[in-house]
Protein backbone atom coordinates (compact mmCIF):
# COMPACT_ATOMS: atom_id res chain seq x y z
CA UNK A 1 0.00 0.00 0.00
CA UNK A 2 1.21 3.50 -0.79
CA UNK A 3 2.39 5.24 2.37
CA UNK A 4 0.28 8.31 1.63
CA UNK A 5 -2.81 6.23 1.09
CA UNK A 6 -2.13 4.47 4.37
CA UNK A 7 -1.62 7.72 6.28
CA UNK A 8 -4.63 9.26 4.57
CA UNK A 9 -6.81 6.54 6.01
CA UNK A 10 -5.69 7.31 9.53
CA UNK A 11 -8.41 8.48 11.83
CA UNK A 12 -8.46 12.16 12.45
CA UNK A 13 -10.57 14.57 14.43
CA UNK A 14 -10.22 17.16 11.68
CA UNK A 15 -12.60 17.68 8.80
CA UNK A 16 -10.52 20.40 7.19
CA UNK A 17 -7.57 21.81 9.03
CA UNK A 18 -6.93 24.77 6.76
CA UNK A 19 -9.73 26.71 8.43
CA UNK A 20 -7.58 26.90 11.56
CA UNK A 21 -4.66 28.43 9.68
CA UNK A 22 -3.80 32.07 10.48
CA UNK A 23 -4.00 33.05 6.86
CA UNK A 24 -7.53 31.84 6.36
CA UNK A 25 -9.95 34.76 6.16
CA UNK A 26 -13.39 33.79 7.52
CA UNK A 27 -16.63 35.12 6.00
CA UNK A 28 -17.72 36.37 9.40
CA UNK A 29 -15.67 38.19 12.02
CA UNK A 30 -17.73 38.08 15.22
CA UNK A 31 -17.24 41.02 17.60
CA UNK A 32 -15.52 43.13 15.00
CA UNK A 33 -18.63 44.54 13.32
CA UNK A 34 -17.99 47.97 14.80
CA UNK A 35 -14.36 48.10 13.63
CA UNK A 36 -15.28 46.93 10.13
CA UNK A 37 -17.92 49.63 9.98
CA UNK A 38 -15.43 52.30 11.12
CA UNK A 39 -12.94 51.39 8.40
CA UNK A 40 -15.69 51.19 5.78
CA UNK A 41 -17.06 54.61 6.75
CA UNK A 42 -13.75 56.16 5.73
CA UNK A 43 -13.12 54.00 2.70
CA UNK A 44 -16.58 54.55 1.23
CA UNK A 45 -15.24 57.84 -0.12
CA UNK A 46 -13.37 55.83 -2.73
CA UNK A 47 -16.71 54.78 -4.20
CA UNK A 48 -17.48 58.46 -4.77
CA UNK A 49 -14.13 58.87 -6.54
CA UNK A 50 -12.71 60.79 -3.59
CA UNK A 51 -9.45 59.79 -1.90
CA UNK A 52 -10.33 58.47 1.59
CA UNK A 53 -8.61 59.84 4.68
CA UNK A 54 -5.60 58.05 6.11
CA UNK A 55 -6.40 55.71 8.97
CA UNK A 56 -4.46 53.99 11.71
CA UNK A 57 -5.48 50.72 13.28
CA UNK A 58 -4.05 49.84 16.69
CA UNK A 59 -4.40 46.88 18.96
CA UNK A 60 -2.47 44.06 20.57
CA UNK A 61 -1.43 40.95 18.63
CA UNK A 62 -4.31 38.71 17.64
CA UNK A 63 -7.08 41.27 18.03
CA UNK A 64 -8.15 40.86 14.40
CA UNK A 65 -6.51 43.91 12.83
CA UNK A 66 -5.17 42.16 9.75
CA UNK A 67 -8.33 40.10 9.35
CA UNK A 68 -10.59 43.18 9.53
CA UNK A 69 -8.44 45.12 7.07
CA UNK A 70 -8.46 42.27 4.56
CA UNK A 71 -12.16 41.63 5.05
CA UNK A 72 -13.05 45.28 4.43
CA UNK A 73 -10.71 45.36 1.44
CA UNK A 74 -12.57 42.44 -0.10
CA UNK A 75 -15.94 44.09 0.39
CA UNK A 76 -14.78 47.42 -0.99
CA UNK A 77 -13.29 45.84 -4.09
CA UNK A 78 -16.54 43.98 -4.76
CA UNK A 79 -18.46 47.24 -4.75
CA UNK A 80 -15.86 49.04 -6.82
CA UNK A 81 -16.01 46.30 -9.41
CA UNK A 82 -19.81 46.46 -9.59
CA UNK A 83 -19.58 50.21 -10.09
CA UNK A 84 -16.75 49.86 -12.56
CA UNK A 85 -14.50 52.17 -10.56
CA UNK A 86 -10.73 52.20 -10.59
CA UNK A 87 -10.12 51.54 -6.91
CA UNK A 88 -7.25 49.40 -5.69
CA UNK A 89 -6.28 48.24 -2.22
CA UNK A 90 -2.74 46.94 -1.91
CA UNK A 91 -1.68 44.99 1.15
CA UNK A 92 1.95 45.28 2.23
CA UNK A 93 3.40 43.43 5.20
CA UNK A 94 6.24 45.57 6.44
CA UNK A 95 8.03 42.52 7.84
CA UNK A 96 8.50 41.41 4.22
CA UNK A 97 9.23 44.85 2.74
CA UNK A 98 11.21 46.77 5.32
CA UNK A 99 12.37 49.91 3.51
CA UNK A 100 10.71 52.72 1.60
CA UNK A 101 12.43 51.57 -1.58
CA UNK A 102 11.23 48.00 -1.20
CA UNK A 103 7.64 48.98 -0.43
CA UNK A 104 7.35 51.33 -3.37
CA UNK A 105 9.07 48.91 -5.74
CA UNK A 106 6.65 46.23 -4.53
CA UNK A 107 3.65 48.49 -5.10
CA UNK A 108 4.85 49.28 -8.62
CA UNK A 109 5.25 45.60 -9.37
CA UNK A 110 1.81 44.77 -8.01
CA UNK A 111 0.42 47.35 -10.37
CA UNK A 112 2.27 46.12 -13.41
CA UNK A 113 5.28 48.46 -13.45
CA UNK A 114 8.51 46.59 -13.73
CA UNK A 115 10.71 48.16 -11.06
CA UNK A 116 13.73 46.19 -9.79
CA UNK A 117 14.13 45.54 -6.05
CA UNK A 118 17.60 47.08 -6.18
CA UNK A 119 19.76 49.20 -8.40
CA UNK A 120 17.61 52.24 -9.06
CA UNK A 121 17.77 55.40 -7.01
CA UNK A 122 14.94 56.05 -4.62
CA UNK A 123 13.89 59.06 -6.70
CA UNK A 124 13.56 56.91 -9.81
CA UNK A 125 11.39 54.39 -8.01
CA UNK A 126 9.16 57.12 -6.59
CA UNK A 127 8.81 58.70 -10.03
CA UNK A 128 7.80 55.39 -11.49
CA UNK A 129 5.21 54.97 -8.74
CA UNK A 130 3.76 58.44 -9.30
CA UNK A 131 3.52 57.76 -13.02
CA UNK A 132 0.93 55.12 -12.21
CA UNK A 133 -1.47 57.89 -11.36
CA UNK A 134 -1.20 59.65 -14.68
CA UNK A 135 -4.48 59.32 -16.45
CA UNK A 136 -3.09 57.66 -19.56
CA UNK A 137 -2.03 54.49 -17.74
CA UNK A 138 -5.43 53.40 -16.48
CA UNK A 139 -7.67 55.62 -18.54
CA UNK A 140 -9.34 57.08 -15.49
CA UNK A 141 -8.43 58.29 -12.05
CA UNK A 142 -6.98 55.62 -9.88
CA UNK A 143 -7.62 55.65 -6.15
CA UNK A 144 -5.13 53.56 -4.25
CA UNK A 145 -5.50 52.50 -0.63
CA UNK A 146 -2.27 51.12 0.79
CA UNK A 147 -2.43 48.85 3.81
CA UNK A 148 0.84 49.00 5.70
CA UNK A 149 0.63 46.12 8.13
CA UNK A 150 3.12 45.98 11.03
CA UNK A 151 4.25 49.46 10.08
CA UNK A 152 6.27 49.89 13.28
CA UNK A 153 8.88 47.48 11.88
CA UNK A 154 9.40 49.66 8.84
CA UNK A 155 9.48 52.91 10.79
CA UNK A 156 12.07 51.54 13.19
CA UNK A 157 14.13 50.18 10.33
CA UNK A 158 13.92 52.93 7.76
CA UNK A 159 12.37 56.02 9.33
CA UNK A 160 9.28 57.85 8.14
CA UNK A 161 10.39 58.56 4.56
CA UNK A 162 7.77 56.20 3.14
CA UNK A 163 4.95 58.03 4.88
CA UNK A 164 6.42 61.33 3.69
CA UNK A 165 6.36 60.13 0.10
CA UNK A 166 2.92 58.55 0.26
CA UNK A 167 1.22 61.48 1.97
CA UNK A 168 2.57 63.60 -0.86
CA UNK A 169 1.18 61.41 -3.60
CA UNK A 170 -2.26 62.40 -4.74
CA UNK A 171 -5.00 59.77 -4.80
CA UNK A 172 -3.22 57.65 -2.20
CA UNK A 173 -4.81 56.78 1.15
CA UNK A 174 -2.74 55.08 3.80
CA UNK A 175 -4.05 52.56 6.30
CA UNK A 176 -1.39 51.82 8.91
CA UNK A 177 -1.67 48.85 11.22
CA UNK A 178 0.39 48.61 14.39
CA UNK A 179 0.60 46.45 17.49
CA UNK A 180 2.03 49.35 19.45
CA UNK A 181 0.16 52.44 20.49
CA UNK A 182 3.34 54.48 20.69
CA UNK A 183 4.60 53.76 17.18
CA UNK A 184 4.06 57.38 16.22
CA UNK A 185 7.15 58.36 18.15
CA UNK A 186 9.00 57.24 15.02
CA UNK A 187 7.17 59.79 12.89
CA UNK A 188 8.57 63.32 12.67
CA UNK A 189 6.24 66.31 13.01
CA UNK A 190 6.49 67.30 9.32
CA UNK A 191 5.00 63.94 8.36
CA UNK A 192 2.59 63.72 11.27
CA UNK A 193 0.92 66.96 10.23
CA UNK A 194 0.24 65.75 6.70
CA UNK A 195 -0.85 62.32 7.85
CA UNK A 196 -3.80 63.71 9.84
CA UNK A 197 -5.13 60.21 10.25
CA UNK A 198 -8.20 58.79 11.96
CA UNK A 199 -7.55 56.21 14.60
CA UNK A 200 -9.40 52.97 15.19
CA UNK A 201 -8.64 50.98 18.29
CA UNK A 202 -9.06 47.22 18.56
CA UNK A 203 -9.64 46.12 22.16
CA UNK A 204 -8.51 42.65 23.28
CA UNK A 205 -11.15 39.91 23.05
CA UNK A 206 -12.59 38.61 26.29
CA UNK A 207 -13.09 34.91 26.96
CA UNK A 208 -16.71 34.86 25.79
CA UNK A 209 -15.88 36.60 22.53
CA UNK A 210 -13.08 34.13 21.92
CA UNK A 211 -15.54 31.28 22.48
CA UNK A 212 -17.74 32.70 19.70
CA UNK A 213 -14.77 33.05 17.36
CA UNK A 214 -13.51 29.55 18.07
CA UNK A 215 -16.94 27.99 17.65
CA UNK A 216 -17.27 29.39 14.15
CA UNK A 217 -13.88 28.05 13.17
CA UNK A 218 -14.32 24.71 14.93
CA UNK A 219 -17.54 24.01 13.04
CA UNK A 220 -15.62 24.33 9.78
CA UNK A 221 -12.52 22.45 10.76
CA UNK A 222 -13.44 19.65 13.19
CA UNK A 223 -15.64 16.60 12.61
CA UNK A 224 -18.93 16.57 14.49
CA UNK A 225 -18.90 15.79 18.20
CA UNK A 226 -15.16 15.33 18.57
CA UNK A 227 -14.59 18.29 20.89
CA UNK A 228 -15.28 17.74 24.56
CA UNK A 229 -17.55 20.45 25.96
CA UNK A 230 -14.84 22.23 27.86
CA UNK A 231 -12.24 22.36 25.11
CA UNK A 232 -13.30 25.62 23.47
CA UNK A 233 -14.01 27.46 26.75
CA UNK A 234 -10.59 26.43 28.05
CA UNK A 235 -8.78 27.58 24.91
CA UNK A 236 -10.68 30.85 25.14
CA UNK A 237 -9.92 31.33 28.83
CA UNK A 238 -6.21 30.69 28.36
CA UNK A 239 -6.05 33.07 25.41
CA UNK A 240 -8.03 35.73 27.25
CA UNK A 241 -5.23 35.68 29.81
CA UNK A 242 -2.75 36.18 26.99
CA UNK A 243 -4.18 39.62 26.26
CA UNK A 244 -7.17 38.37 24.27
CA UNK A 245 -5.08 36.95 21.45
CA UNK A 246 -7.33 35.13 18.94
CA UNK A 247 -4.31 33.73 17.13
CA UNK A 248 -3.14 32.04 20.30
CA UNK A 249 -6.65 30.68 20.90
CA UNK A 250 -6.68 29.17 17.41
CA UNK A 251 -3.20 27.73 17.90
CA UNK A 252 -4.33 26.06 21.11
CA UNK A 253 -7.37 24.57 19.44
CA UNK A 254 -5.43 23.28 16.45
CA UNK A 255 -2.61 21.84 18.54
CA UNK A 256 -5.10 20.12 20.86
CA UNK A 257 -6.63 18.43 17.84
CA UNK A 258 -3.22 17.40 16.59
CA UNK A 259 -2.47 15.87 19.97
CA UNK A 260 -5.71 13.88 19.79
CA UNK A 261 -4.63 12.54 16.39
CA UNK A 262 -1.18 11.70 17.70
CA UNK A 263 -2.70 9.75 20.55
CA UNK A 264 -5.17 8.05 18.19
CA UNK A 265 -8.04 9.47 20.23
CA UNK A 266 -11.40 10.13 18.56
CA UNK A 267 -12.10 12.85 21.08
CA UNK A 268 -10.24 16.04 21.93
CA UNK A 269 -10.07 16.12 25.71
CA UNK A 270 -9.58 19.14 27.90
CA UNK A 271 -6.21 17.81 29.07
CA UNK A 272 -4.92 18.07 25.53
CA UNK A 273 -5.48 21.81 25.67
CA UNK A 274 -3.16 22.10 28.66
CA UNK A 275 -0.63 19.94 26.90
CA UNK A 276 -1.00 22.10 23.81
CA UNK A 277 -0.28 25.16 25.91
CA UNK A 278 3.05 23.74 27.12
CA UNK A 279 3.85 22.66 23.61
CA UNK A 280 3.27 26.10 22.13
CA UNK A 281 5.20 27.92 24.85
CA UNK A 282 8.03 25.49 24.47
CA UNK A 283 8.18 26.02 20.72
CA UNK A 284 8.09 29.76 21.12
CA UNK A 285 11.07 29.85 23.46
CA UNK A 286 12.94 27.29 21.37
CA UNK A 287 12.36 29.32 18.22
CA UNK A 288 13.70 32.44 19.85
CA UNK A 289 16.74 30.74 21.30
CA UNK A 290 17.62 28.80 18.16
CA UNK A 291 17.87 32.00 16.18
CA UNK A 292 20.00 33.85 18.76
CA UNK A 293 23.65 34.43 17.84
CA UNK A 294 25.96 32.12 19.78
CA UNK A 295 27.38 34.87 22.00
CA UNK A 296 23.86 35.68 23.17
CA UNK A 297 23.19 32.03 23.86
CA UNK A 298 26.26 32.09 26.10
CA UNK A 299 24.87 35.08 27.96
CA UNK A 300 21.65 33.12 28.50
CA UNK A 301 23.60 30.10 29.62
CA UNK A 302 25.37 32.26 32.21
CA UNK A 303 22.03 33.66 33.37
CA UNK A 304 20.68 30.16 33.74
CA UNK A 305 23.69 29.14 35.81
CA UNK A 306 23.33 32.10 38.16
CA UNK A 307 19.56 31.69 38.44
CA UNK A 308 19.91 28.05 39.43
CA UNK A 309 22.39 29.07 42.13
CA UNK A 310 19.82 31.64 43.28
CA UNK A 311 22.38 34.41 43.04
CA UNK A 312 21.37 38.02 42.61
CA UNK A 313 22.37 38.80 39.02
CA UNK A 314 24.11 42.10 38.42
CA UNK A 315 25.61 42.92 35.04
CA UNK A 316 29.09 42.70 36.56
CA UNK A 317 28.51 39.24 37.97
CA UNK A 318 26.91 38.14 34.72
CA UNK A 319 29.96 39.26 32.78
CA UNK A 320 32.27 37.27 35.09
CA UNK A 321 30.32 34.08 34.51
CA UNK A 322 29.91 34.80 30.81
CA UNK A 323 33.69 35.07 30.42
CA UNK A 324 34.06 31.64 32.00
CA UNK A 325 31.36 30.15 29.78
CA UNK A 326 32.73 31.60 26.55
CA UNK A 327 36.31 30.59 27.39
CA UNK A 328 38.31 33.43 25.90
CA UNK A 329 36.03 33.90 22.89
CA UNK A 330 34.11 36.66 24.65
CA UNK A 331 32.88 40.12 23.71
CA UNK A 332 33.49 43.33 25.66
CA UNK A 333 31.62 44.34 28.80
CA UNK A 334 29.92 47.13 26.83
CA UNK A 335 28.51 44.71 24.26
CA UNK A 336 26.97 42.69 27.06
CA UNK A 337 24.66 45.61 27.75
CA UNK A 338 23.38 45.49 24.18
CA UNK A 339 22.79 41.78 24.58
CA UNK A 340 20.90 42.35 27.82
CA UNK A 341 18.70 44.91 26.08
CA UNK A 342 17.95 42.59 23.21
CA UNK A 343 17.11 39.67 25.49
CA UNK A 344 14.79 41.95 27.43
CA UNK A 345 13.02 43.01 24.24
CA UNK A 346 12.50 39.36 23.37
CA UNK A 347 10.84 38.93 26.76
CA UNK A 348 13.32 36.36 28.00
CA UNK A 349 14.62 38.49 30.87
CA UNK A 350 13.67 41.60 32.77
CA UNK A 351 15.93 44.19 34.34
CA UNK A 352 15.44 46.71 37.08
CA UNK A 353 17.73 49.39 38.39
CA UNK A 354 18.15 49.62 42.12
CA UNK A 355 19.94 52.17 44.21
CA UNK A 356 22.47 50.81 46.68
CA UNK A 357 22.16 53.85 48.88
CA UNK A 358 24.11 57.06 49.22
CA UNK A 359 27.32 57.28 47.23
CA UNK A 360 27.26 53.64 46.18
CA UNK A 361 25.62 54.23 42.82
CA UNK A 362 22.99 52.25 40.97
CA UNK A 363 23.01 48.66 39.87
CA UNK A 364 21.13 46.68 37.26
CA UNK A 365 19.49 43.51 38.52
CA UNK A 366 18.56 40.92 35.91
CA UNK A 367 15.82 38.32 36.23
CA UNK A 368 14.98 35.39 34.02
CA UNK A 369 11.42 35.69 32.69
CA UNK A 370 10.82 32.14 31.54
CA UNK A 371 10.79 28.87 33.40
CA UNK A 372 14.18 27.33 34.03
CA UNK A 373 13.13 23.93 32.68
CA UNK A 374 11.74 25.49 29.51
CA UNK A 375 14.95 27.39 28.92
CA UNK A 376 17.08 24.34 29.64
CA UNK A 377 15.13 22.23 27.16
CA UNK A 378 15.35 24.93 24.55
CA UNK A 379 19.11 25.37 25.02
CA UNK A 380 19.55 21.65 24.61
CA UNK A 381 17.71 21.59 21.33
CA UNK A 382 19.56 24.68 20.11
Ligand SMILES: Nc1ncnc2c1ncn2[C@@H]1O[C@H](COP(=O)(O)OP(=O)(O)O)[C@@H](O)[C@H]1O
Nearest residue numbers: 022029030032061062063064065066067246247
Ligand atom coordinates in the same frame (compact mmCIF):
# COMPACT_ATOMS: atom_id res chain seq x y z
N1 LIG B 1 -13.42 38.41 15.10
C1 LIG B 1 -12.79 37.35 14.56
N2 LIG B 1 -13.49 36.34 14.02
C2 LIG B 1 -12.88 35.27 13.49
N3 LIG B 1 -11.57 35.11 13.45
C3 LIG B 1 -10.79 36.10 13.97
C4 LIG B 1 -11.37 37.26 14.55
N4 LIG B 1 -10.37 38.05 15.00
C5 LIG B 1 -9.23 37.41 14.71
N5 LIG B 1 -9.47 36.25 14.09
C6 LIG B 1 -8.48 35.28 13.64
O1 LIG B 1 -7.43 35.27 14.58
C7 LIG B 1 -6.17 35.26 13.94
C8 LIG B 1 -5.40 36.50 14.31
O2 LIG B 1 -6.03 37.64 13.80
P1 LIG B 1 -5.23 38.81 13.07
O3 LIG B 1 -6.17 39.61 12.27
O4 LIG B 1 -4.05 38.23 12.37
O5 LIG B 1 -4.73 39.65 14.35
P2 LIG B 1 -3.75 40.90 14.40
O6 LIG B 1 -3.49 41.34 12.99
O7 LIG B 1 -4.48 41.91 15.22
O8 LIG B 1 -2.51 40.41 15.09
C9 LIG B 1 -6.46 35.15 12.45
O9 LIG B 1 -6.39 33.81 12.08
C10 LIG B 1 -7.86 35.68 12.32
O10 LIG B 1 -8.53 35.08 11.25
Ligand SMILES: [Mg+2]
Nearest residue numbers: 065066067149
Ligand atom coordinates in the same frame (compact mmCIF):
# COMPACT_ATOMS: atom_id res chain seq x y z
MG1 LIG C 1 -1.71 41.41 11.99
